[in-house]
Amino acid sequence: xxxxxxxxxxxxSGFHGWQxxxxxxxxxxxxxxxxxxxxxxxxxxxxxxxxxTGVHALGQVASFPLAAPLxxxxxxxxxxxxxxxxxxxLTTEIVSSxxxxxxxxxxxxxxxxxxxxxxxxxxxxxxxxRICSPFLAPFVxxxxxPLDLESMQEASAFLLGTQDFxxxxxxxxxxxxxxxxPVKTIYRADWAREEDLAIFRVHGxxxxxxxxxxxxxxLVDIGRGSLALMDLPRILASRNRSQAGPTAPASxxxxxxxxxxxxxxxxxxxxxxxxxxxx
Amino acid sequence: xxxxxxxxxxxxSGFHGWQxxxxxxxxxxxxxxxxxxxxxxxxxxxxxxxxxTGVHALGQVASFPLAAPLxxxxxxxxxxxxxxxxxxxLTTEIVSSxxxxxxxxxxxxxxxxxxxxxxxxxxxxxxxxRICSPFLAPFVxxxxxPLDLESMQEASAFLLGTQDFxxxxxxxxxxxxxxxxPVKTIYRADWAREEDLAIFRVHGxxxxxxxxxxxxxxLVDIGRGSLALMDLPRILASRNRSQAGPTAPASxxxxxxxxxxxxxxxxxxxxxxxxxxxx
Numbered sequence: 001x002x003x004x005x006x007x008x009x010x011x012x013s014g015f016h017g018w019q020x021x022x023x024x025x026x027x028x029x030x031x032x033x034x035x036x037x038x039x040x041x042x043x044x045x046x047x048x049x050x051x052x053t054g055v056h057a058l059g060q061v062a063s064f065p066l067a068a069p070l071x072x073x074x075x076x077x078x079x080x081x082x083x084x085x086x087x088x089x090l091t092t093e094i095v096s097s098x099x100x101x102x103x104x105x106x107x108x109x110x111x112x113x114x115x116x117x118x119x120x121x122x123x124x125x126x127x128x129x130r131i132c133s134p135f136l137a138p139f140v141x142x143x144x145x146p147l148d149l150e151s152m153q154e155a156s157a158f159l160l161g162t163q164d165f166x167x168x169x170x171x172x173x174x175x176x177x178x179x180x181x182p183v184k185t186i187y188r189a190d191w192a193r194e195e196d197l198a199i200f201r202v203h204g205x206x207x208x209x210x211x212x213x214x215x216x217x218x219l220v221d222i223g224r225g226s227l228a229l230m231d232l233p234r235i236l237a238s239r240n241r242s243q244a245g246p247t248a249p250a251s252x253x254x255x256x257x258x259x260x261x262x263x264x265x266x267x268x269x270x271x272x273x274x275x276x277x278x279x
Numbered sequence: 280x281x282x283x284x285x286x287x288x289x290x291x292s293g294f295h296g297w298q299x300x301x302x303x304x305x306x307x308x309x310x311x312x313x314x315x316x317x318x319x320x321x322x323x324x325x326x327x328x329x330x331x332t333g334v335h336a337l338g339q340v341a342s343f344p345l346a347a348p349l350x351x352x353x354x355x356x357x358x359x360x361x362x363x364x365x366x367x368x369l370t371t372e373i374v375s376s377x378x379x380x381x382x383x384x385x386x387x388x389x390x391x392x393x394x395x396x397x398x399x400x401x402x403x404x405x406x407x408x409r410i411c412s413p414f415l416a417p418f419v420x421x422x423x424x425p426l427d428l429e430s431m432q433e434a435s436a437f438l439l440g441t442q443d444f445x446x447x448x449x450x451x452x453x454x455x456x457x458x459x460x461p462v463k464t465i466y467r468a469d470w471a472r473e474e475d476l477a478i479f480r481v482h483g484x485x486x487x488x489x490x491x492x493x494x495x496x497x498l499v500d501i502g503r504g505s506l507a508l509m510d511l512p513r514i515l516a517s518r519n520r521s522q523a524g525p526t527a528p529a530s531x532x533x534x535x536x537x538x539x540x541x542x543x544x545x546x547x548x549x550x551x552x553x554x555x556x557x558x
Contacts, residue, residue, distance in 0.1 A: 011413040056414070085416035134290040135335070137364035139414060 001065045004075070005095040006031075006045070012056040012250065013138040014086040019050045027051070027087060031062060034082045038075075039068040048101045048108065048258040049207075054250030056139065058111075059090070061258040063101040099260075107187065107259040110212045112200040113252045114220070115140040116147060116193075130196060140197065141216075141252035147223035149191050149198055155222045156189040158232045159202070159215065166239035168218070170210035170247075182208060182239070189215075201256075210247055218245035280344045283354070284374045285310075285324070291335040291529065292417040293365040298329045306330075306366060310341060313361045317354075318347040327380045327387065327537040328486075333529030335418065337390075338369070340537040342380040378539075386466065386538040389491045391479040392531045393499070394419040395426060395472075409475060419476065420495075420531035426502035428470050428477055434501045435468040437511045438481070438494065445518035447497070449489035449526075461487060461518070468494075480535075489526055497524035 008027070016024040020032065031045050045062040070078075072092040079089045098104075115136060117129040132142040166182040188203040200216055218235065221227040227245065235243040287306070295303040299311065310324050324341040349357075351371040358368045377383075394415060396408040411421040445461040467482040479495055497514065500506040506514075506524065514522040 009413050011416070080410065085411065085421060086413045088410050088413050090410065131359065131367050131369065132364065134288050134365045134367050135418060137290070142364060 001067055001097075002069060003065050003095050003097050003099060004063060005093045005099060005101065006062045006079075007090045008057060008060045008062060009088050009090055010057045010060065011086040011138075012051060012054045012253075014084070015053065017051055017053045017055065018047050018060070020044065027057075027060070028062075030084065030087060031079075034079055035064070035066070037082050038078050039066055039070075041066055041068065046101045048105045048255075050209075051253075051255055052210075052250050054138075055253045055255070057255040059257040060255050061101045061105070061260075063095065063099055065097075101258070104260050105206075105258050106261055107203060107205050108207060108255065109188075109201065109203045109257040109259070110207070111254040111256050112202075112212060112216045112248065113140045113254070114147070114198040114200075114216075115142045116196055116198050117142070117144060118146065118196070138251055141249045143220060145220070145224035147198060147220065148225070149193060149223060151229055152198075152200075152219045152223040153191045155219055155229050155232045156191065156200075158236065159186045159189040161186065163236060164239055165208055165211055165236070167235050167241055167244050168211045168214040169208040169241060170214075171241055184208070184211075191219075212253060213248040213250070214241075214244055214246075216248035216252070220248065221245035280346055280376070281348060282344050282374050282376050282378060283342060284372045284378060284380065285341045285358075285368055286370045287336060287339045287341060287366060288369055289336045289339065289366040290417075291330060291333045291532075293363070294332070296330055296332045296334065297326050297339070299323065306336075306339070307341075309363065309366060310358075313358055314343070314345070316361050317357050318345055318349075320345055320347065325380045327384045327534075329488075330532075330534055331489075331529050333417075334532045334534070336534040338536040339534050340380045340384070340539075342374065342378055344376075380537070383539050384485075384537050385540055386482060386484050387486060387534065388467075388480065388482045388536040388538070389486065390533040390535050391481075391491060391495045391527065392419045392533070393426070393477040393479075393495075394421045395475055395477050396421070396423060397425065397475070417530055420528045422499060424499070424503035426477060426499065427504070428472060428502060430508055431477075431479075431498045431502040432470045434498055434508050434511045435470065435479075437515065438465045438468040440465065442515060443518055444487055444490055444515070446514050446520055446523050447490045447493040448487040448520060449493075450520055463487070463490075470498075491532060492527040492529070493520075493523050493525075495527035495531070499527065500524035 010027050015027050018027045020026050020029040028045060028047060032043065035041065035043055043064045043066065045064040048061045051057060072094060076089045076092045115132045162183060162185040164182050165184050169182060184207065185205040186202060188201065190201055192199050202212060218232065222229060222232065289306050294306050297306045299305050299308040307324060307326060311322065314320065314322055322343045322345065324343040327340040330336060351373060355368045355371045394411045441462060441464040443461050444463050448461060463486065464484040465481060467480065469480055471478050481491060501508060
């Protein structure tokens with residue numbers, strides 16, 4: 001039995017999220033079907049966590065065992081031939097049997113992309129909003145308010161460190177990691193302007209269901225002036241979801257990277273360069 | 280009664296093409312519904328031509344009359360508020376009553392985008408194919424053959440001028456412009472490399488149904504070596520669809536611009552700068 005770790009990129013707009021659901025196209029189900037087509041083995045790949053409908057991944061991680069012996073590069077090429085174009089296998093590695101995409105994860109990096117309709121001056125001095133391209137729309141939040149990114153950056157500092165994020169959990173309190181502990185550590189939370197986008201990057205030990213989208217919704221409320229900077233520590237301390245801002249749309253959210261202890265990775269096929277060499 | 284000319288961009292992956300069809304989401308039907316919501320008037324906007332399911336537009340043109348008096352900038356903003364994010368109104372102009380998006384059109388520019396899986400060298404000198412991003416896939420043809428773009432460029436010269444393009448028509452012989460004349464004039468047909476893409480641009484007096492996609496399929500057959508350069512004039516002369524290459528996928532095709540005689544445009548609100556001034 002060989003234990004596999006895959007990194008995957010997917011376009012969330014074509015899937016009803018990660019987790020397999022009867023009658024719906026999900027990433028987990030699509031990957032399971034592709035593995036069955038290739039090997040005849042019925043395995044359910046474990047993800048580092050669920051992603052909701054419309055949420056994208058640049059580096060989701062999945063793990064599963066296979067009886068069939070396959071060189072890593074062959075598995076990658078074969079999967080990319082049978083998978084739909086909306087999911088791509090970026091790397092394949094053989095790992096030790098105690099590696100588990102969710103249980104072994106030590107942290108995650110998410111990105112949230114907002115299209116800023118910043119005004120531009122017309123020829124006569126008249127101003128109007130930029131139009132969000134219909135080709136970009138599935139991959140951003142087309143946010144209709146002008147945003148004060150400096151305030152949002154300042155507010156993001158309140159997220160750093162270890163605290164109870166119950167105020168930022170989904171109303172249902174379901175946890176993406178299947179564990180109810182609302183105490184998480186945030187290592188990094190910052191905003192950057194890149195062309196027409198405002199991009200939020202947040203790296204934490206783990207995230208509650210909807211937590212990044214609720215953080216973004218709350219920070220946007222600060223950026224548009226409907227909440228004050230100092231409302232954020234008060235909201236966090238309340239541990240009350242109803243105090244926070246709205247849930248930002250799924251379309252702007254990307255799971256960028258999942259971090260693991262190096263010791264959990266098996267025969268050192270962990271980086272893309274080595275995977276390339278195996279092809 | 281005011282006569283309107285709109286330019287539209289749309290993401291074809293969310294629509295069953297331009298033309299209204301019962302029970303299906305089409306661009307024409309979506310625009311008609313938005314106009315009804317805004318004005319209470321039932322009009323069917325006329326397009327410069329149909330686009331098929333999955334085909335994109337950067338500058339489709341639609342025309343229709345409205346009884347409601349509206350400043351052009353207001354109509355644009357109001358439509359963009361009620362339309363889904365996959366269609367955007369780029370410009371709005373008031374035109375004379377004899378303007379018709381299809382009948383007045385004098386030419387069109389199409390673009391076709393191919394993702395080239397060109398090999399790159401890994402760290403150890405091993406090579407592998409680039410992976411087409413799942414975010415790019417709906418907007419290109421992820422073509423699995425290495426392409427000799429120089430041959431394709433050379434072959435494209437055979438398309439220039441006025442000739443019978445029956446060999447490049449859809450098998451059904453249905454014509455995008457609703458007219459069966461297979462004689463068209465091509466003013467420009469060339470290939471360019473832009474980052475990982477090979478882009479074909481073709482400007483003609485008009486195009487038969489599937490004509491651009493059949494041209495691209497045939498040129499790709501030349502670029503991958505399964506047809507010779509000199510096969511193209513022979514195929515064109517045959518006027519026989521079965522001689523040409525396959526129909527390239529819809530996802531790579533963009534209607535970029537529709538050209539009109541300037542005299543057909545009414546009160547000179549034709550360019551984006553003036554439309555901006557009206558906002």
